[in-house]
Amino acid sequence: MRKFEINTVRKDFPLLERTIYGKRLVYFDNGATAQKPQIVIDRIQQYYSSENANIHRGVHHLSQVGTDLYEEARKTIQSFLNAKHEEEIIMTKGTTDSINLVAFGYSKLLKAGDEVLITEMEHHSNIVPWQMACEYSGATCRYIPLNGKGELDLSNIDELINSKTKILAVTHVSNSLGTINPIEMLIEKAHAVGAKVLIDGAQSLQHFKVDVQQLDADFYVFSGHKLFGPTGTGVLYGKKEALEQLPPYQGGGDMIKEVKMSGTTYNELPHKFEAGTPNIAGGIALKTAIDYFTEFDLSELEAHEKELLEYAETKLKALPGVRIIGTSENKVSVLSFVVEGAHHFDVGTLLDKQGVAVRTGHHCTQPVMDYFGINGTVRASFAFYNTKEEVDIFIGALERALNMLG
């Protein structure tokens, strides 16, 4: 186990050293994507410099080396999530791809009268695929509403989760609010009526430990790039029986057992859902990212991020006209806010010109913005490599921006 020491940790991430418009970069857009440690970057280079070949079915040396490396990545992900079986790990392009895979399958399994349950705080990528599945199948899409703190309003949950519910798709952590949802309870309630559950883990695994067996979720999905790995990598974890129930998503090479002009039989898990040449370098480097991340005691990183969040929140609240959106006691290090009389686009532009990278807008959660009656927020999202000193720079830059806009 590696001791968490902020100054040495920062040196692992080359991009954190750079300047923007001559100012030192303060990167607070980790909710959108995280920076990559040098070893992840090196791993991609090493693959293409000395290991590149197409995987699976190859008889030559490099193809077997690549296959082994890629399948080792799957094992690492399995152990990271504590999945029961290796074949329960499907490699995808990312969270969106994973959700679409499952929702496409459900569009074939659902029928009129069935209900899909989502929530008002979902990212668009956990709304639209389900609306499409309902459109194709005739099922009804319902949602768990929000409350003023940006949490799920569970007052009507026993009516929303009912015998018609076939699948509940809910985010573990809200990307625009930071709220951590009580998914254990929701999974239990859904299972009690025989519904399956998909958890969107895009914003959770980089902040705390997840054990899919303990959670008992049927599907758990995440993206590699928010977990310090390459873009274009992601995972769909699914319980074996839940995955076997789903029809294949894309057809092509690797996902077949036998192809005849009269018809095709499909491959076993996980290959049934992995058509075509995958992102081999990405998958292998994702393993490197997970190995890097799990070297640390995650509770140490969590404590550091919590400290950052509290520090930033206190400073932010002291500024006039600032209103924090998402005030649950149970949240990750995401700080979404609006400022009276200042448009989020203006604030974001002026922060950028001072070297501070934040995200502005609706964060692909328009229903959340509608609920709060706003067009968008400014969102600062922290990673374990961020510092209090950076929070000070951010607050100073924000004060200057607000003075200019006021």
Place this chain on the structure above:
Amino acid sequence: MRIEEIENEIIDEFAIYDDWMDKYEYIIELGKDLSLIKEENKTDDKLIKGCQSRVWLDSEKDGEILNFYADSDAIITKGIISLLLRVFSGQKPEDIAKSDLRFIKEIGLQEHLSPTRANGLLSMVKQIKLLALQNVAA
């Protein structure tokens, strides 16, 4: 003044700023000073939806020239709009259609007209060009 002359004038005005924040301070002042479109005219048919900020655009033909009125909910967008309208409004349709908006690049604001910026400005420029072309044809 011709479009090109106005553009040169704006380029000169911005030449004194070598710091980004000073440049934006000026843009914000431009945005604050100008009331560009009447509140009752900010109707949905004049709305250009950007992902980040919203822009309203109205136009009228006055003899040989086109006049534009526009506004935005974001002050920086509004400041840039005031520059665009200073260049385009009151010009002949054929001159508007021909313009390549050289000054935007010269003063370092091209990022605001990139398709990925999604602040409504690029769509506004396209709409202005389209209106100009329609009037050239007519």
